[in-house]
Amino acid sequence: MAEIMFWEAVRRAHDEELANDPMVLVMGEDVGVVGGTYKATLGLYDKYGEDRVIDTPISENGFTGLGIGASFVGVRPIIEIMSVNFAWLAMDQIFNTAAKVRYMSGGQLEAPVVIRSPGGTAHQLGSQHSARMEKVFMGIAGLRVATPSNPRQAYGLLKSAVRCNDPVIIYEHELMYNMKGEVPEQEYFHPLEGSEIVRPGRDVTLFGYNISVHWCLQAADLLSSHHGIEAEVIDLYALSPLDRAGIRDSVTRTHRVVIVEEAEPMVGVGAEVMAIINEECFFELDAAPVRVSALNMPIPYNHSLEKAVLPDANDVVEAVRGMFGV
Amino acid sequence: MKVADKKRLLREMLFARRFEERCYESYVERNIGGFLHLYSGEEACAHGVLEAADFDNDYVITSYRDHIHAIKWGADPRKVMAELYAKETGVSKGRGGSMHLFDVNNRFMGGYALVGGPFPLAAGIAKAIQMKRGKEISICFLGDAANNQGTFHESLNMAKLWNLPVLYVCENNLYGIGTRIDRSTAVVDQYKRVSAYNIPSAQEDGQDVEKVYKAATKAIKHVRSGKGPYFLELMTYRYRGHSMSDSNAYRARAEERMWSKRDPIIMLRDRLIENGQLTKKEYTEMDTEILDQIENEVIAYANESPEPHVSEVGRYVLAENDPWVRGGVQ
Numbered sequence: 001m002a003e004i005m006f007w008e009a010v011r012r013a014h015d016e017e018l019a020n021d022p023m024v025l026v027m028g029e030d031v032g033v034v035g036g037t038y039k040a041t042l043g044l045y046d047k048y049g050e051d052r053v054i055d056t057p058i059s060e061n062g063f064t065g066l067g068i069g070a071s072f073v074g075v076r077p078i079i080e081i082m083s084v085n086f087a088w089l090a091m092d093q094i095f096n097t098a099a100k101v102r103y104m105s106g107g108q109l110e111a112p113v114v115i116r117s118p119g120g121t122a123h124q125l126g127s128q129h130s131a132r133m134e135k136v137f138m139g140i141a142g143l144r145v146a147t148p149s150n151p152r153q154a155y156g157l158l159k160s161a162v163r164c165n166d167p168v169i170i171y172e173h174e175l176m177y178n179m180k181g182e183v184p185e186q187e188y189f190h191p192l193e194g195s196e197i198v199r200p201g202r203d204v205t206l207f208g209y210n211i212s213v214h215w216c217l218q219a220a221d222l223l224s225s226h227h228g229i230e231a232e233v234i235d236l237y238a239l240s241p242l243d244r245a246g247i248r249d250s251v252t253r254t255h256r257v258v259i260v261e262e263a264e265p266m267v268g269v270g271a272e273v274m275a276i277i278n279e280e281c282f283f284e285l286d287a288a289p290v291r292v293s294a295l296n297m298p299i300p301y302n303h304s305l306e307k308a309v310l311p312d313a314n315d316v317v318e319a320v321r322g323m324f325g326v
Numbered sequence: 327m328k329v330a331d332k333k334r335l336l337r338e339m340l341f342a343r344r345f346e347e348r349c350y351e352s353y354v355e356r357n358i359g360g361f362l363h364l365y366s367g368e369e370a371c372a373h374g375v376l377e378a379a380d381f382d383n384d385y386v387i388t389s390y391r392d393h394i395h396a397i398k399w400g401a402d403p404r405k406v407m408a409e410l411y412a413k414e415t416g417v418s419k420g421r422g423g424s425m426h427l428f429d430v431n432n433r434f435m436g437g438y439a440l441v442g443g444p445f446p447l448a449a450g451i452a453k454a455i456q457m458k459r460g461k462e463i464s465i466c467f468l469g470d471a472a473n474n475q476g477t478f479h480e481s482l483n484m485a486k487l488w489n490l491p492v493l494y495v496c497e498n499n500l501y502g503i504g505t506r507i508d509r510s511t512a513v514v515d516q517y518k519r520v521s522a523y524n525i526p527s528a529q530e531d532g533q534d535v536e537k538v539y540k541a542a543t544k545a546i547k548h549v550r551s552g553k554g555p556y557f558l559e560l561m562t563y564r565y566r567g568h569s570m571s572d573s574n575a576y577r578a579r580a581e582e583r584m585w586s587k588r589d590p591i592i593m594l595r596d597r598l599i600e601n602g603q604l605t606k607k608e609y610t611e612m613d614t615e616i617l618d619q620i621e622n623e624v625i626a627y628a629n630e631s632p633e634p635h636v637s638e639v640g641r642y643v644l645a646e647n648d649p650w651v652r653g654g655v656q
Contacts (some may be wrong), residue, residue, distance in 0.1 A: 023457065051457070057487070062446045062480025069450020072435060073385070075457060092477075096440050097447065105428035105436060107642040108421030141643055144651075160653055165645040190654040 001184055007177040009151035010040040010116075013158035014078065016187065018048050021076060024162060027067055028080030029055040037082055038118055038177045064115065065093035068167075070099075071113045076162055084119030084171060085131040098167040099142030114161040114168050120211060120262055121299050121310055122174040130299035130306075132263035134209075137169045138240045138272065143241040144192055147171040149213040151181035153237050156190025163193060170241075173211045194240050195246035201232035202254040204320055207247070207273055209236040212260040212311075219316035221259075226317075227326050239269065247273060248280040257289040258319050262310065265293035290319045300301045327536060335377060335535055336598065336609075339369040339591050341616050342394045345403060346566075348620050349393070349410060349424075353570050357628075358410045361439075362424050363391040364501045367565040370590035371397050371497045372467065374538025375558070378546050383462035385433045385451050387444045390425035391564075392437030395467055397457035400432030403620075404627035420634045421642065441502075442475025444468060445494070449481045452490035452555075463549045464492040470516050470559075471502025482523040485555040493549045494520075495542075496559040497532065503568045504576045517559040525555050532560030533588045563588075 011254065017024045026041055032055035035042035045053040056063040060081060067077035071100070081087045089095070098111040121130040137145045144166050148154035161168035198213060199220050206216035213235045220231040234250050236242065251257055257277060259270040270291030277289055295309045327335075346364045353362050365372070368391075376386065376398045386399045393410075395404050401417050408452055409416025410424050418428050425439040435451060438444050448466030471479060473496065485492050496516045501505050513519050517527035526548060530541040538560060545556040563585040567574035598604035645651075 020552060025457070054488075057480070057483055059476075059480035059483065062449075062477055065477065066450040066453060066481070067444070067483060068389075069447030070454040070457075071450070072447070073454040075450075075453055075454045092440055092443065093446065096443060097438070103642045104418060104422045104426040105430065105642075106416075106421045108418070108428045108430040109436065110645065144644070155651070160650045163654065164650040165648050189650065189654040192651045202327070203535075219479025323430070 001182040003181050004151055005178050006134065006151045006154050006179045006181070007039045009183050010158060010172070011042055011044070011153045011157035011169060014041055014044055015047070015070070016080070017159060017162045018044060018052060018246065023074050024076045024078065025052045025054060025322035026080065027056050027063055027076045029056055029058055031055060031080050037177070038174070040080065040116070053157065060089035060095055065097065067113050068093055068098050068111045071111045072109055076112055077208045078114045078116060078158070078162060081115060081117040084117040084133045085128055085129055087115070087117055087133060094143070094167070095140050099140050103142060110165050110262060111167045112165045114158065114170060116158065116170045116172065118172050118174045120173040120175065121306070124301055124303055126301045127298040132294070134171050134239050135263055135268040137171070138269070141265070142167070143240060144168040145171065146192055146238050147210040148237060149178065149210050149235050150209070152183045153190055155183050156188045157192065157237065160189045160192050163189070168192065171210065176211060193241060193243065193251070195243040196235040196237065197232060197250070198235045199231065199233040201230035201254065203229045203231060203252045203254060204258060204323065205232045205234055206257070207234050207236055207257065207259045209239060209269065210262070212262055215311065215313040215316055216260050218313035219320065222317050223320055227324070229320060229323065229324060231320065236269070242272060242276060246278055247276050250286050251277055251281045255284055255286040256323055257285070258310065258316060258323070259289065259291045260316050261291065261293050263294055264296045265291055266296055268271045287323050290323060291325050292316050292319050327539060331377070332536070332594065332598060333604060335373055336591065336594050336604070337612055337616070338398065339373050339535065339594070340613060342369045342373070342397065344616050344620055345397070345624070346393065347483050348625065350566070350570070352410065352625070358413065358424065358606070361390070362570045363567040363568065365394045365587070366393055367585065368497055368499060368532065368562045369394060370535035370538050370563055371495065371532045371560045374496050374535040375465065375467070375542040377539050378542035379465055380462060384467055385435055385462065385464045386467070387435040387448050387451065387464070388437055388467040389441065389469060389472065390437050390439045391469070392425065392427050396427040396434050396437070398427055399429065399434040401427065401429040403436055404624050407624045407628040408631045411628040411631070412633065414626060414634045415627070415631040442472040442477040444469065445472070445477040445481035446474070448492050448494070449485045449490050452485065452492035453488065455491055461550060463546065465495065466492060467495045467497060467504070470496055470498040470500070470507055471510065473516055473519060474502070474511060482520055482555070486523045486525050489547050489552070489554040491552070492555045493545055494555065494557045496557065497560055497562055498564050499564045501564070501568065501577070504572065506576070515559070517557060520557040524543055525557055527557035527559065529559040529561065531595060533560035533590045535590055535594055536642065
């Protein structure tokens, strides 16, 4: 198994799916000649041509709607929204059309689009380029939402999303494109549902997704070496639908829970996982679940202020220490 | 146009009128719920344009005022009415309602309720046609008020940029919900607005079905020949309010009387009678036949059809048994 960078994994998935099916196309701002802001489509314009690797105007609602319309009649579009902040502009087409068309047509039409978007809070990009929008997409029935925490998932989730007949939102983190990781050399399709145990442990479950999986892993190492607490880390790569069984099973093993999200706490992943725990396995709990989230405010430009808004591995350690009284 | 075709069009438009009037009654009777947007007065637009299109191949998409477009594009009127009656036998299995009719087998790609929403969807269908190197085209009907949405500009720009085979038909009925066009729109002539995108356009009398047919024939020829998008503005008028919840108090009675003299059905009927191609008796018989058909076939079917099973409420949210959800068959 070769180690490649996250962006290379995304690029490889694009390349293979474009080669596999002539009805697959890629569209978005600067995906063609430039090869994508994060190089996710580097070289594919030359390989597949301007009709299938399409540089769009800066018209998010328009080109997202165009991709959705094309998907009604056999095209499999991979739509890149350059920054997830811009996806607000495309919400009409994503929510009102892609998410609902199967239902309101009584199953006659479907919108098999993939909408990929880099997001999260990178370094000092300011309030309007630092959104964490997974909670918004998760709240809408009719969409699937997946978010990779490593190159293997980035590759395999995109591969499955292209072939799945539902609209799939793939939310990637801007700080992770240069992360290295192993990706199988043979073709690999990652499930769009479920979760992964990335570190087994008996004392507490740390639920993370995307970048917060890495904070959870760092925290788990610190907790183990400094406090003898063994944390199980669960990667919720599928945010919609969430893996109810996987959440229940882990809580049943550890009886303690911390949910770690980069986003604000309001109406978020932490809130949703807590609700699932209440519904599925409340009596397994030995302590009240805790969520580690960003502060509930826009992201500031100043580096120290930005850092103060966001959670990190130390916040996870502190949350677990508080739970154990150590 | 042949006389036989004109007479058929007259019948279709009269059917459309009677269908919509019966919807009005059914709404008052509470057999139809939710919102209901009627097409009465605008019949020549859908009929004239779609008469010129390729019934077996072209795609049609429109807004929430969609009953007549669906029927003209092949949807069974009984199943359209059954949809309005929220029945399982409806075109959208009772899940869509008046604003969301779909008949995908006939390439009627749906009615959508967000004003301006279908602009990019129609361009996308055209992109798919282009990728498949098809000769069919994508036809999008929307009202004048939709042109004040960003999707209008975004879609026209992309349609021209990529030379997509899409015909945009603007049914200009002079009102966006309850606001008259000159109070909402800086440039009242809609066909002029598309010149900014270098897209050819025309404005035509939307009450004269023969003129609409002629203008649409030219427009469709342009699009089908690979020359890219075209925009056709049809001047028309809706007799009812925007929807059934509309008191219609914002329009002058004199204006309504003026437009009623340009009724698309009466104009065609009188022309055929004047030319000795139709008698008043034939017309009356036709009308009686249509009223009987609507009552005995369409309404009866809708009434007698079953409602969807509540146990199936969760179907159609996501694809059923999609193997790629589990990472495919490996």
